[in-house]
Amino acid sequence: xxxxxxxxxxxxxxxxxxxxxxxxxxxxxxxxxxxxxxxxxxxxxxxxxxxxxxxxxxxxxxxxxxxxxxxxxxxxxxxxxxxxxxxxxxxxxxxxxxxxxxxxxxxxxxxxxxxxxxxxxxxxxxxxxxxxxxxxxxxxxxxxxxxxxxxxxxxxxxxxxxxxxxxxxxxxxxxxxxxxxxxxxxxxxxxxxxxxxxxxxxxxxxxxxxxxxxxxxxxxx
Ligand SMILES: [Zn+2]
Ligand SMILES: [Zn+2]
Numbered sequence: 001x002x003x004x005x006x007x008x009x010x011x012x013x014x015x016x017x018x019x020x021x022x023x024x025x026x027x028x029x030x031x032x033x034x035x036x037x038x039x040x041x042x043x044x045x046x047x048x049x050x051x052x053x054x055x056x057x058x059x060x061x062x063x064x065x066x067x068x069x070x071x072x073x074x075x076x077x078x079x080x081x082x083x084x085x086x087x088x089x090x091x092x093x094x095x096x097x098x099x100x101x102x103x104x105x106x107x108x109x110x111x112x113x114x115x116x117x118x119x120x121x122x123x124x125x126x127x128x129x130x131x132x133x134x135x136x137x138x139x140x141x142x143x144x145x146x147x148x149x150x151x152x153x154x155x156x157x158x159x160x161x162x163x164x165x166x167x168x169x170x171x172x173x174x175x176x177x178x179x180x181x182x183x184x185x186x187x188x189x190x191x192x193x194x195x196x197x198x199x200x201x202x203x204x205x206x207x208x209x210x211x212x213x214x215x216x217x218x219x220x221x
Pocket of ligand 1 (some may be wrong): 053054055063064065066067
């Protein structure tokens with residue numbers, strides 16, 4: 001064996017990490033809190049882990065029957081107290097976050113950083129914002145339609161189609177098919193009648209038009 005190799009093995013034996021790995025229990029126990037050490041000693045001795053108790057633990061537990069009941073009662077009371085005070089049932093220090101657990105404690109049980117209730121509320125908020133934005137765009141567009149009609153640049157059937165399409169009289173936007181039905185013309189004819197108006201409006205409204213951009217309408221894109 002080479003000298004360097006032997007040195008390496010000696011060092012390996014001496015390393016605290018290795019002593020720990022070899023199961024040097026005393027060494028491991030020194031590192032933990034005194035009460036935890038006491039707990040481990042009692043557990044190893046086959047005793048109920050409550051301090052000073054001489055009973056044997058119940059099967060599958062680390063406490064005797066009596067102490068299990070005491071703990072259960074205590075936990076129940078603590079749970080109810082924390083619920084009453086609106087505090088996290090696990091730590092009792094921070095308020096509950098969309099449920100009985102606080103924002104920190106709930107991470108122990110769940111993968112998703114946001115609770116279902118919060119996600120739902122966010123989604124509804126976004127949907128409401130989108131709806132509001134769409135409505136606002138439609139109101140602005142209808143206003144522009146009124147101005148275009150008042151300018152006299154659009155006349156005859158084109159003006160009538162635009163009036164129906166934007167719902168100038170009743171505040172309801174219509175599809176090409178719906179406009180065509182009222183005017184007894186085809187969908188394609190409605191599209192042709194509306195094209196000059198839509199191009200003019202889209203140039204004026206830009207991205208805030210409730211239909212495709214002017215470039216799309218003209219087939220430039
Ligand atoms: Zn006990
Ligand atoms: Zn907590």
